[in-house]
Amino acid sequence: MTDETLDPKMNPTETLRRALGDRYLTYALSTIMHRALPDARDGLKPVHRRILYAMRELKLASKGGFRKSAKISGDVMGNYHPHGDAAIYDAMARLAQDFNVRYPLVDGQGNFGNIDGDNPAAARYTEARMTAAAEALLEGLNENAVDYRENYDGTLEEPVVLPAAFPNLLANGSSGIAVGMATNIPPHNLEELIGACLHLIKAPNARDETLLEYIPGPDFPTGGVIVEPKENIAEAYRTGKGGFRLRCKYEVEDLGRGQWQVVITEIPYQVPKSRLIEKLAEVIEAKKVPILADVRDESADDIRIILEPKSKNVDVEVLMGMLYRNTDLETRFSLNMNVLIDGLTPKVCSLKEVLRAFLNHRRDVLIRRSQHRMEKIDHRLEVLEGFIIAFLNLDRVIDIIRYDDSPKTALMAEDWGKTHVRAMDEDDYVSPVAGGEMGLTENQAEAILNMRLRSLRRLEEIELVKERDALMLERAGLEDLLDSDDLQWKTIAEQLRETRKQFGASYEGGARRTTFAEAGVIEDVPLEAMIDKEPVTVVCSKMGWIRAMTGHIDLARELKFKDGDEGRFIFHAQTTDRLLVFGSNGRFYTVGASTLPGGRGMGEPLRLMVDLPNEAEIVALFIHKPGNKLLVASSAGDGFVVPEDDVIAQTRAGKQVLNVKGDVRAQVCSDVKGDHIACVGENRKVLLFPLDELPEMGRGKGVRLQKYKDGGLSDATTFTLEEGLSWLDPAGRTRTETELGEWTAKRAGAGRMAPRGFPRDNTFT
Structure with a gap:
């Protein structure tokens, strides 16, 4: 809290507001930069970067032994990542899941979960080591390729970013939710990514559309078929936001005698197989797809989900289209390429910007590694010059070492001029330093004193000269590299080609898994067409x-x-x-x-x-007849005509048509047939009036059919006046009355007492 915030003269509410604002901003920045968003350079979040670095410190190479996952997560938590070990282990386990990560960075031994959605075993039961891909991300850490920073308690150092030999951000993708922002990046094929990088090196101003010739879309570890239109994919990569429709991959298996079944061999990315099977079973149970009879899971190491149709006459495209709509056999993966540029600034980047960030990082790594190598060469050359002086003046060096009280100081003070140069053969190399007026440096003197006696052979002297010449040649090449941008990009391109050879299409599992297809139009098939x-x-x-x-x-x-x-x-x-x-x-x-x-x-x-x-009670139950009209009425005597097509409900909740309140309830629902309406009340009074006096509505309370002093409506029906009004008498015989003038009046009248023989239950049927 700042001094301004603590000012006693300030309003307490303002003080609290500022304090909360400062703290929330600190939390938000911490979440964005140190937890949720990946770095565009190595594609890793801090927890993943620390896991790989800790495994490197434990010397868990891809061809070495395994260590307990509990040991790894414990080291990560104790040394670099002071958070829960469960979260660290979950992050490490995900890096080992080949159904979640396109190029796994952890080689797991034991139960690390499966595509069914089962959780990994406890950390004490599993073991892990790095993969070759992880080693490629770490390559160069010993050569000052990146900056280091202190760990959380200042006792150790950790890399700010990894050198990253390949664009891991796009290769493995990433997802995370920060404060006020999120990221979701799908995995891609490494062969295609490096191809795009090489093109971007040749043509730095390449258009986004050109890059799509190398990267047509994501490459999910679980395969599947992308059915998103190309123009939508291009727009998503151009803006950094969009989505991809992903479907399962299936084939039709012939069972003979005209019978067949659908076999699903690949399911959409991040869809647990067990949940998918449950959803398919629910669809069958609810009969949402009546043409689907059964589903079976015959999967072992591979995916094999069997779908049995209801009949051999079912159309496969219709069946799959219905399943795409009702299950996760089709999903949509959202793209939100929100990443940290240079590890500091969150930004939604295009495909080109992400690749450019990686290439710029590789250039920085190349320059730093080259400078580090030059420093090593300069140091070695200095030592080699000292060794050559020692060999050319061997007797004097031995004398100083044997008889001088301080041989190091004496070696440095000695003038190694021509008087001490030993006669050499004509073909011998004569060091330029040997004829100078300079003494040895401290490093040279220290190296001479530490030299073994067995190294004083003449053959060793020749080897020193050859080594020096080779280092001088290498140094000249590094100087040319540091002075030439073109040479730097050429070297980066060569490194990327080597990485492509190692992890490209020829690499186990390196070939593209996700294919592309046209989505087609899923037609609305009537329910009747899918049912026998x-x-x-x-x-x-x-x-x-x-x-x-x-x-x-x-x-x-x-x-x-x-x-x-x-x-x-x-x-x-x-x-x-x-x-x-x-x-x-x-x-x-x-x-x-x-x-x-x-x-x-x-x-x-x-x-x-x-x-x-x-x-609520059931008033009527009948078969829907398209184009028909219904008379609906309430116990209060209100009603109207409604088209039957308008009362179809699409959900379980139904569709409200006749509005009723309080003790009033829906009483009548009958087909409209004829030109007149007959109403009978609980008081046994009958009223007839023309049908055209009743409005046609889609929903409402309706209008008054008949007026009552006591009670309400008992029944209502429609009929043709010329044919007369019919009802069943107490003996069960149909009686028809054609002389109806006594009961015919205007709508909303009270009516007259029912004719003789009218049923005692006051109904027309």
Whole structure:
């Protein structure tokens, strides 16, 4: 907290606001820079970088032995990353999962999880070491290739960034959520990435579209098929934001006799196989894809998911199209290329900017390694010159070492002029230093004193000269490299080609796995087209238990129901029919006849299939007839005509059509047939009026059909006036009344008492 924040004269609210702001900003910056976003140069977050560096310090080379994962995560936590060991182990385990990481950086031994979504075993049970790809990222750390910084407690040093021999950010991808920003980068193919880098070296101003000739899109470790249009991919790479539609890869397996099955061999990236199987099973259970009969998981080391169609006549494209819509057999991977440029500035970068950041980093690494090598060469040349002087003046050197009290000081003070130059053969090399007026440097004198006696052979002297000449030649080459930009980029290109040879298409698993295809148009296939048309008899009890019995049975046949229950609705239908349910709450619900339970038992409660409240009753249950119209009315005597096509519900919640409040409930739902409406109230008064006096609506309370002093509406129906109004008398015989002038009046009238013989239950049916 600053002194300004602690000023006692300030408003306490302002003081708190500033304190919270300062602390939240510090937290946000820490999350962005040190946790969630990867560095564009090596493509790693701090935890991953520290894991690899700690494994290097433990000498866990790709061809060496394994160490316990608990030891590795413990070293990372104790030395470099003071956070939970569980989080560190999870991060390390992910680097070993070949279904999550395109080029694994950790070689795991033991259970490191699987594509089913199972978690890795505990750290004490698994072992790990680095892969060759990880060693390529670390190559050059001993040569001052990058800067180091102190660890969290100042006792050790860690690299700020890794040298990174290949563009790991794009090769393995990354994802993370920071404060106010996030990143999500898919994996890519290393062969293609290096090809794009080499082109960018030749043509620094290359267009984004040109780079897509080398990098057509992501390359996911689990394969799959990208169906995103090319123009969308180009736009995503140009802006750094977009997405890729990814589908499973499948093949059709012929079983003979016209039978076949679909075999899924690759699933979309980051979709757990077990969850995918569960979703497919749910789709079958809910009959969302009626043409799918069964799903089986026959996977071993490879993916093999079997989809069995309902019938051999099912179209494969239709089946897969429905599954793409209803399951994770098609997913969308979002691209958000938000990375840290130079490890400091978060920025959403294009594909070209990310590749350029990597290449600039490789140039910095090359220059630093070259300068470090020159320093080593200069030091060695200095020592070699001292050795050559010693060999040319061997007797004098021996005398000084044998008799002088301080041989190091004497060697440095001695004037190694021509008087001490030993006669050499004509072909011998004469050091330029030997004829000078200079003494030895401290490094040279120290090296001479530490020289072994066995090194005084004449052959060794020749080897020293050859070594010096070779180092001088190497040094000249390094000077030319540091002075020439073209030579630097040429060297970087050569290094990238060597990396491509090591990890390119010829590398195990280096070939492209994800393919490309056109998405095509997934047509809206009617439910009826996916269901075999078969006759059924729909039976629904008074308590709402519904079932579909195979075939068209005799409707008068006696059926079994639960104790205290009885039949209410029974009618013939087809499996392709849609059934409409009208509840006393004024809502319509839609149920597919093919989804009804079989008729062997008592069925299932209709309330399990739709969200019909317990307090609501079933007013009507019938087959949907396209183009038909319905008369709906409430117990209060209000109603209207509604097109049947408008009451189809798309969800379990149904569709509200007739608005009712309080004690009022939906009472009537009947087909509109004829030109007049007949209403009868609980007071047994009947009113007839023309149908055109009733409005046609999609939803509402409606208008008054009949007026009552006491009670409400009992029933309503439509009929043709010329044919007369019919009803069943108490004896069960149909009676038709054609002289209806006494009961015909304007809508909303009170009506007259029902004619003689009208049913005592006040209904027309």
